[in-house]
Amino acid sequence: MNKNELKSITEGLIDTFKIAGKESIKLYDQGLKIEIKSDKSPVSNGDLKVNELVTNKILQLTPNIPIISEETVDLKIKNKFDIFWLIDPIDGTKEYIAGKDEYTINAALIINKVPVIGLVGAPKKNKLFFSYSPGESFVIENEIVKKINCTKKQPKNKIVALSSVLKPSDIILNKLKEFNVTSIVKMASSYKFCVIATGEYDIYAARERANEWDYAAGHAVAANAGAIIKTLEGKPFLYGKEDYKNPSLLIKRSDNLNV
Secondary structure (H helix, E strand, O other): OOHHHHHHHHHHHHHHHHHHHHHHHHHHHHOOOEEEOOOOOEEEHHHHHHHHHHHHHHHHHOOOOOEEEOOOOOOOOOOOOOEEEEEEEEEOHHHHHOOOOOOEEEEEEEEOOEEEEEEEEEHHHOEEEEEEEOOEEEEEEOOEEEEOOOOOOOOOOOOEEEEOOOOOOHHHHHHHHOOOOOEEEEOOOOHHHHHHHOOOOOEEEEOOOOEHHHHHHHHHHHHHHOOEEEOOOOOEOOOOOOOOEOOOEEEEOOOOOOO
């Protein structure tokens, strides 16, 4: 697929993401119906409705490309695809159920192990991030489209890290020390990738956790904005593993976090 085709597919999903975001808020306001999945994690009718909306639109736009969604995947079947979609209809379901604003709606197109297209909606923040090529990452906020490129927003010599948990492990803390991190902020969901792409935060490190659909869309947005994304060991962070499990992760806004 060339850049124009990728751009067209991405832009074709924007209105659906806006509709899905409004639907997620409406269903929350009406009172969510919640079930517990076999892995003991919660799923709501909001997750399922968003999944339906996004999946149907992707099937319309790219009928010949397989779709892997958190809500419909059969983990007993190994992933053998070179080109496929990854959908996480609501990343941060617990935050969504609790009425918080950091949950996100996610879709990414993987081509040869790399997330090329990424869309991340943050409905309660009224933001939609999208990307389809290196140097082509954007955020729509209050109907205004802005290009984002990891330009530092923190004051010079202030390096702020993100964490999924209140108390990161010693392994993560030691890794962050290598980059002279001055403070750590807890943040949920793939929204972390997006605020590194905007330059609001500098770095995020995590041990092996979650699945490919949790990271892929945010990865595309951040990497195409200029962020450096690897494992903690410095290896390429690739997708298309048979079991969908993520390795460790290190996202840096740039090589030099001071500028």
